[in-house]
Amino acid sequence: MNISKIANLKFFYTKTRKISSFLSAFTLILFCIGIYWGLFIAPTDYLQGNSYRIMYVHVPAAWLSMQTYMIMAATGFIALVWKIKIMEIASIQCAPIGAFFTIIALVTGMVWGKPTWGTYWVWDARLTSELILLFLYIGIMVLYSAYSDKRQAIKITSLLAIIGLINIPIIHYSVEWWNTLHQGPTVTKFEKPSAHITMLLPLLYMFFVFNMYFLSILIKRMRFGIYMREKNNKWMEELKND
């Protein structure tokens, strides 16, 4: 099997039909296990008690918000240079998923911030740069919908996605470069992670679950994107009649 075959829209659309439903069901089961692990099995924190448990959603959501952005920019770059249709669809379908992860990260952070810091929101570098990430996602979605020629639209949104990549290291290193209210990294650093192993394992597991969720929702959205683009084409008409 070579790349041009996978890149074929019809091939992708027909082959992922079953995989997509299977992945969604599988992810839901994994998610339930992860939530049970994080909320009931993992020990309470010595300082925060139970409120720290929100990190089992907050931290993976925040990581995925950045990871989705990098995937959007990478696929956008490939789409821009080689004009591969499936990459165009993958890139633009990443935007609403990333925006969703960003909103989850921001909202769970605010809910945690109130009892821990004493405030819902502060304008420190970490929180502000994550909010800018949300605006980038929304900007890309709005820009895409503003064009009626979708192949033209993807050129502009890919470029914006690539420019916005600068924000990713800013989000990640903001807690080290500036004095912020947000604490430094617990896991993603060169030293040993600063969470006890019984608390770290469910976190890493949830990261894996969020990745599975990302994959399943991306495939679903790409199928939708292919349908929207190809609904008037012959092969899609034939599939519909089957």
Add this chain to the structure above:
Amino acid sequence: MIKITSRNKKTIAKVLVFFFAISSFSSLLIYAFSKNMVYFYTPTQVSKKEAPLNSHIRVGGMVKVNSFIKSKDSLKVYFKIHDLDQEMNVTYEGILPDLFAEGQGVVMSGKLSKDGTFVASEVLAKHDENYMPPEVADMMKEKNGALYKK
């Protein structure tokens, strides 16, 4: 298979030049403004007179162990904060967040008075990146005396 034609090369070059232009522009901008992007000052910076007097600023540090005094008839509290180097006095009137404790980090907004005392109008607890079960924390306490002591 994916081939890199001369046309592709041109597009790649254009995108890369554009990206590096924008990123160097924004890094210069961040570098130029980095002094003004300070979210809070540390006691060391305040002692070096880097923080402005009579204007609304934020100061952050660790609450010094055994420095917390609570007024008997009001919500006024007095404590010292430090950053392992310098320390400074703080007064505050109001409700403290749940995680406020001696040895813990705080970020406060308020004004510096002439005698160097920080008059806080808001106190937020800064959490660190350490997570552990209470039993482990107790074990570490026994081993090291206390978790956060200067």
